[in-house]
Amino acid sequence: MAEGRTQWRWWVVPLLALIVWGMARDGDDAKGERASPSHRSSDRPSSDARPSDKPTGAPDDSPSAGSRKGSYEPARYARQVRTHAREAGISPRLLMAILYNEAYKPHDPELERSWQRFKPDAAFGIANMHRTAFDETKRGKDFASRSWEELPDDRDLALKAAAWHLHDLAAQLGPDSGGAGSGGSGGGLSRDELLALGYNAGSGNMQAFARGVKPGSMAQSYLDKLRGNWAKAGRAVGG
Template identity: 90%
Template sequence: MAEGRTQWRWWVVPLLVLIVWGMARNGDNDAKGEHASPSPSSSDRSPDRPSSDAEPSDKPSRTPEDAPSAGPGKGSYEPGRYARQVRTHAREAGISPRLLMAILYNEAYKPHDPELERSWQRFKPDAAFGIANMHRAAFDETKRGKDFASRSWEELPDDRDLALKAAAWHLHDLAARLGPDSGGGSGGLSRDELLALGYNAGAGNMLAFARGVKPGSMAQSYLDKLRGNWAKAGRAVGD
């Protein structure tokens, strides 16, 4: 009997997580009038195997005083509230603050509550952490040689400033892979759009898109969402 109760509890936790997450996503979809789908990290897709139907997959210091609390269930998450930190980390990493903010809006499809993220990660070990939805492999690769090299991926749900910093430097590293003055080849993508696709779909796919490979449906959906968030992101960071 005790064993049966234990097994029942193990099933209830992931079920409750799915219900809460599903309700949150449905509410977001109703508000936006569009389907928002989760996007795994670049660590989940081989950078050496770009595809013309690439799916979104490239995934990224203390809580700022003027930002909502990252504590469990405290306050709501609004990317624009982090404009000051976005500008600071983007400037340090040499990337566009507007690009980083637009990516945060793209990645705001799920409730960024630390306890909920950890519950979901126990059910799905390869899930992303933090407000920038960064996967463990992407974070561990990005932090090498950086001033946050001693930090841990497990800290991202609780430390939103660290999540922003890691995302900015991940974009910096993608920009280094892309090279200077790279456009989207025959696809006509801007450099910032390529970097966003790199964040979402991985460096290998980013380089393929730069050569003119057409994004697949999932990558295109991420790009369309980015374009939809671009004006809002610019207003948020004053660009």
């Protein structure tokens, strides 16, 4: 009987993964998007969207937290987001908004690994980070000895890696890129918006957008979603 249950689980879990991920928008593909011309919205996140309340529920930064099915809510990780964002010198609101953007799929370790068997280049962890991005980001950092395969189980590591990835993107972007009051270029996009697009579509596309190239349809969709999550992200991190 034990052997029969094991065989049943081996077939059902991958099948469930295919059904769930097939229904969800596959944001992984957007990360490889080319910088192709498309429409561009003039809307930007409101800078005066201040928090009106604080999220309930104490954040859980233990590695085992990642294994609890149905337990994921980005706002519960506000403390870790603020800590890692401060250490990396990036906006905690930006990091939280990206977490909301990346919350379109279930972040269950077993499900992520089952899907990865069918799609080896899939992203891991609550910040949906690809292996290449993680391996490049960890160089010279205090988590250099950690492995990409750990991301589904260690959400704090996933947050830390995402924060430092944004830090590295900011260094590539330079200090004078980004609109929305920064005085720089960016085709009407704020610096945080450019960094979010870099996280989604890669540094090359980010720099193209900073020069005024209009985001393609998938990058624009990611940007629209970020703007929609901006106020909620601000409330979650307290500003």
